[in-house]
Every structure is written in C-alpha cells, then in structure tokens.
Amino acid sequence: xSSTTEQATGARTWSVAEHLDDILTAVQPLEPIxxxxxxxxxxxLVEQVTVPVALPxxxxxxxxxxxxxxxxxxxxxxxxxxVLTVIGDVAxxxxxxxxxxxxxxxxxxxxxxxxxxGADAVVPVEWTDGGTGAGxxxxxxxxxxxxxxxxxxxxxxxxxxxxxxxxxxxxxxxAGDVALEAGTVLGPPQxxxxxxxxxxxxxxxxxxxxxxxSTGSELAQPGEELAAGQIYDSxxxxxxxxxxxxxxxxxxxxxxxxxxETLRATIEDQLIRADLLVTTGGVSVGAYDVxxxxxxxxxxxxxxxxxxxxxxxxxxEDAEQAVHRAHVDFRTLAMQPGKPQGFGTIGPDRxxxxxxxxxxxxxxxxxxxxxxxxxxAMMGLADLHRPVVRATLLPPHGAGDEEPAPLTSPEGKRxxxxxxxxxxEQPEVRPVGGSGSHLIGALAHADALIVLPETVTEAxxxxxxxxxxxx
Numbered sequence: 001x002s003s004t005t006e007q008a009t010g011a012r013t014w015s016v017a018e019h020l021d022d023i024l025t026a027v028q029p030l031e032p033i034x035x036x037x038x039x040x041x042x043x044x045l046v047e048q049v050t051v052p053v054a055l056p057x058x059x060x061x062x063x064x065x066x067x068x069x070x071x072x073x074x075x076x077x078x079x080x081x082x083v084l085t086v087i088g089d090v091a092x093x094x095x096x097x098x099x100x101x102x103x104x105x106x107x108x109x110x111x112x113x114x115x116x117x118g119a120d121a122v123v124p125v126e127w128t129d130g131g132t133g134a135g136x137x138x139x140x141x142x143x144x145x146x147x148x149x150x151x152x153x154x155x156x157x158x159x160x161x162x163x164x165x166x167x168x169x170x171x172x173x174x175a176g177d178v179a180l181e182a183g184t185v186l187g188p189p190q191x192x193x194x195x196x197x198x199x200x201x202x203x204x205x206x207x208x209x210x211x212x213x214s215t216g217s218e219l220a221q222p223g224e225e226l227a228a229g230q231i232y233d234s235x236x237x238x239x240x241x242x243x244x245x246x247x248x249x250x251x252x253x254x255x256x257x258x259x260x261e262t263l264r265a266t267i268e269d270q271l272i273r274a275d276l277l278v279t280t281g282g283v284s285v286g287a288y289d290v291x292x293x294x295x296x297x298x299x300x301x302x303x304x305x306x307x308x309x310x311x312x313x314x315x316x317e318d319a320e321q322a323v324h325r326a327h328v329d330f331r332t333l334a335m336q337p338g339k340p341q342g343f344g345t346i347g348p349d350r351x352x353x354x355x356x357x358x359x360x361x362x363x364x365x366x367x368x369x370x371x372x373x374x375x376x377a378m379m380g381l382a383d384l385h386r387p388v389v390r391a392t393l394l395p396p397h398g399a400g401d402e403e404p405a406p407l408t409s410p411e412g413k414r415x416x417x418x419x420x421x422x423x424x425e426q427p428e429v430r431p432v433g434g435s436g437s438h439l440i441g442a443l444a445h446a447d448a449l450i451v452l453p454e455t456v457t458e459a460x461x462x463x464x465x466x467x468x469x470x471x
Contacts, residue, residue, distance in 0.1 A: 012332075013332050013333065014332065014334065014341075015414070016369060016414050019341060019343070019370065020369065020373065023343055023352075023373070024374065026343075027378055029377065029379070030208060030275060032206075033204070034201050034202070035203075035206065037194055040191070041187070042187070042207065042247050043185070043204035043206060044183060044185055044379055044381055045184045046182055046203050046205060046380070048182050050179060051173045051178075051197050052175060053198065054172075054173065055171075056171065058096065059114065059167070060112055060166070061090075061109045061112065061122045062111065062122070062165045063111060063125070064109070064110055064111050064124070065122045065123045065126075065165065066086070066106040066156070067090060067109040067119035067121075068101065068105075068106045068123055069102075069103065069119060069120060070159075072084060072104060072106075073156050073160050074159050075159065076156045076157060076159045081128075081155035083154075084105060084106040084154050085106070085153055086106055086107065086108060086131060086153060086154050087105050087107055088107055088108070090110070090113045091113055092111065093113075095114065096113065096116050097114075097116070098116075099116045099117075100116060101119040102118055108140065109122060115166055121166060122160070122166055123164075123165075125139065127156060127160075128155060128157060129157070131153065133153075179193055180193065186204065205380035206379075207247055208248050208249070208275040208276050209248070209274055210248040210250050210274070210275065210278060211250075211273065211276070211277050211278070212239045212240045212250060212279075212280075213252075213279055214236040214253075214255045214281055215257075215280070215281040216255055217257045218231055219255035220232055220255075235281065236252050236253065236254070238360065239278055239356075239363060239371070240252040242364065242367050242368070242371075243367075243371070246371075246375040246376060247376065247381075248375050251270070251274075259290060260293045261294075263282075263291065263294045271346070271347045271349075271351060275352075276351065276352050276378065277352070277353040278355075278356065278371055279291050279354075279356065280355075280357070280358055281357070282358065283342050283357055283358075291342065291355050292330050292342070292355075295344070295346070296328070326345070326353075328355065329342060329343055329344055330342040330355070331343075334414060335413055335416070337365055338362040338363075338366040338416075341355070341366060341370070342355030343355070352374065354370060356370075356371070361443055368449070372384075372385075373385055386468050387468075387469045388466060388467065388468055388469070390427070391421060391427035391467045392429070392462060392465075393407070393450070393459055393460075393463050393464070394428050394429070395431075396430050397420075397430060404461075406458045407452065407458065407459040408457060408458050410457070411457050413454060414453055414454050415451070416449045416468070417431055417449065417452070418431065418433055418442050418445075418449065419431055419446055420432050420447060421447055421467055421469060429450055446470070448468060449468040449470065450465055451468060452465070453466075
C-alpha cells in the first residue's frame with residue numbers, strides 16, 4: 001500500500017479492483033479452533049473427517065411392523081394370510097438379541113430397532129391384522145395391551161422378500177469412509193452427519209468478530225427523540241446486519257461524535273473483541289471528518305523503527321498507545337458511490353480496519369464490495385463474492401409511456417446503481433430510485449446492483465449489463 005501522506009495529497013485514484021486486492025492480500029484466514037457443533041455452523045472445516053463406525057451400526061427396521069423370516073410369508077394373501085406366533089417386542093434402543101425369530105415366528109419391531117437373530121425382513125403393520133384377528137391394522141396396539149400386544153398371533157396379508165424394510169448395517173456410510181473433506185462449509189446436513197458419527201465438535205476456522213461503529217454528531221439512536229439537525233443512525237444497523245449475513249459475529253457500537261479523541265477512546269475499548277473493525281463516516285475531505293483526522297494523525301505521529309518499519313510496542317504499552325499504532329491508507333477510488341475509502345491496521349495485533357463513507361448507499365455498497373469479501377476470506381471460505389450475472393436493462397417501473405433518458409455514468413468511474421432483478425431464461429434488471437447516495441428508501445427495495453464500468457458513460461435501455469445479486 002502507499003503511505004497515508006501520499007493518499008492525503010490525492011496523488012492517485014485507485015480502481016475498485018486494486019483496493020479490493022490490497023484488502024484481500026492483507027487479510028488472513030483466522031487460526032482454526034475446536035468448536036461445538038452448533039457453534040461451528042457456517043464455518044469452514046479444516047480437517048478431513050473419517051467415519052469411525054458404520055451408519056447404521058446394525059441392521060434395523062425402517063418400519064413399525066413385524067420382524068419375520070421372508071420364507072414364512074411367501075404365500076400370504078388377503079384370502080389366505082400367513083399366521084405367525086408373536087414372541088415379543090423389539091424396541092428402538094434394545095440390543096435386539098433377546099429374541100430369536102424361528103420358523104413360524106414373528107417379533108413386533110419398531111422403527112430403528114435392531115433386526116433380531118433369525119429374521120431377514122420386516123412386514124409393515126399395515127400389511128397385517130396387528131394381532132387383532134380382524135382386518136388390516138392401521139397402527140400397533142400399545143405395548144401394555146394384552147393379548148394384542150407382544151404375544152398371541154399375527155396374520156400377514158402380503159408377502160415380503162428378504163431384506164424388505166431393513167436398513168442394512170453400513171448402508172449409509174462404512175467405517176473408514178471419508179465423511180467430510182477439509183474445506184467443507186458446515187451447514188445443517190453436515191452437522192447432522194458429524195453428530196451421527198459421534199463427533200461432538202469440529203475443528204474449523206471461526207467466524208470473525210466484527211465491530212461496527214458509525215461516526216457523526218448528527219446521529220441519534222432509533223427510539224430517541226430527534227433534536228434539531230439530527231438524523232437516525234441507520235448505517236451501523238445496516239452494516240451490522242450485513243456483517244452478520246456474511247457470517248461474522250457482530251458487535252454494533254452506537255454512533256461516535258465528531259471528536260478525534262472520543263473516537264480513539266472508543267476504538268481502544270473495542271480492540272479487545274475485534275478481529276475486524278468497520279467504521280462508517282468521517283473519511284472525506286470535510287472539516288469534521290473525524291475518522292480521517294484521528295487515524296491520519298496517529299499514523300503520522302507513530303515513531304519508526306529500522307528501515308521505516310513501525311517501532312515495536314514497549315512492554316506495558318497501554319490501550320491508548322496501542323491505538324496509536326495505526327497504519328491506514330485513505331484513498332480516492334474511481335467508483336460511485338463510495339469514492340472515499342480507507343483501509344489498514346490498528347493496535348498491537350495489527351487488527352484490520354476498513355473505514356467506509358457515511359452516506360447510507362455509499363456505506364452499504366462499500367460493504368458489499370470490500371468488507372463482505374474480507375469477512376469471508378477471514379473465515380477461509382473459497383467463495384468470497386456475491387454472484388454476478390448479465391441481464392437486460394429495462395426502464396424503471398412507473399416510467400410512463402415516454403421512454404426515459406438512458407442511464408448515464410461519469411467517465412472513468414465504476415458506477416453501482418440499485419436495481420430490481422428478475423431471473424429466468426431472459427434475466428432483466430430495472431433501476432430502483434435515483435443515483436443519490438443518501439436514498440436509503442430505494443435501497444430497501446433493491447436486490448441487485450447494476451454495474452456500469454469505467455469506460456461506459458451511457459447505458460441504453462435493452463442493452464445487456466453486469467448485475468451483482470445481493471439476495
């Protein structure tokens with residue numbers, strides 16, 4: 001990265017791709033840890049998991065019914081049922097070895113119960129009289145009922161073949177099989193498999209802890225009364241929700257006033273629980289742009305060690321001194337919205353910090369382009385980015401009979417416009433709202449970003465455009 005001083009002079013304009021590449025080069029996957037299965041949901045597995053025991057570990061019934069020898073039922077019919085003597089019950093959780101099914105015998109068996117010795121098939125209870133001596137049964141009589149329970153006789157109305165309604169040992173996975181490869185993202189089915197093979201935990205890359213804070217003396221919290229000149233803080237809520245959606249553990253901090261020392265104190269309080277810091281607001285060229293003022297100042301004040309490297313922290317360094325160990329580049333990007341951006345590290349652990357602009361749309365677009373990929377990279381995920389498709393550009397709904405003027409974009413800037421996307425064989429996208437970076441109402445109705453590259457200054461209706469899918 002270039003120095004903060006160079007960026008302050010505006011000597012260079014950076015492309016979106018260059019800025020993102022710098023972020024992803026600097027951000028490293030978090031170190032693996034062992035997590036309980038439910039805490040590991042959504043995380044990336046870092047080890048290959050093999051199956052210690054077969055699934056299922058024994059032959060068991062897939063139905064409530066009767067464990068039989070298939071040969072004893074081969075001539076069974078409604079008119080001439082096979083009559084078998086019931087020798088007892090085999091319930092789920094039993095060993096299955098208490099009873100032996102000999103010729104002319106049957107054992108009541110429950111779903112998931114082990115197949116008893118001698119039996120090679122299961123007859124569903126609906127194919128029998130359920131031991132009542134009447135017509136076809138709809139369900140088994142309760143275990144406590146007698147003689148209709150675990151004794152007496154049962155009439156079988158239909159034949160079964162060997163292994164019918166039996167889940168064979170190892171029919172799912174065998175001992176020694178690879179259950180999950182390293183790099184697998186643990187969703188509900190993968191967690192189910194790990195628990196089924198007896199694993200209470202998994203070694204994964206954890207979710208990054210992301211601290212989100214907004215800046216601005218004009219910001220009030222939702223639920224408070226607005227004073228003159230105030231607006232409600234939406235950015236910290238939007239970015240916290242977006243970070244959670246990306247997979248992070250999120251800590252939202254209330255808005256910080258436009259005071260550099262207050263911001264530094266807030267950051268030093270948050271460093272202890274942050275793998276990544278995200279700020280919004282205060283990075284442009286105004287007199288009250290507190291993030292830029294605070295972090296540029298500490299970068300310029302920091303002493304340097306040999307060959308221009310930052311000096312190592314002294315033993316006993318306090319939190320305030322730790323915050324002063326900051327290296328943040330404030331850049332002008334060739335994009336709209338979101339031109340002012342900052343990225344660097346802060347504190348003794350060189351915690352990554354991304355400083356985003358304060359306008360709501362600029363902030364959210366910047367998050368999608370830069371913060372979301374960083375979070376997913378820290379998790380060790382291979383798929384860092386939102387899906388990108390091509391779609392036909394149509395006029396916005398409500399445009400009227402007269403076709404509106406084509407979309408325009410500043411030359412040399414990559415523009416991201418809110419859009420409503422319709423998929424299918426011929427995907428379409430329509431702009432939603434205007435291009436203003438403060439129009440959060442339109443953002444709430446968009447599910448895509450329409451991308452107009454740096455070389456495009458006008459996009460005609462009916463032309464094909466690049467679309468980033470947000471949902």
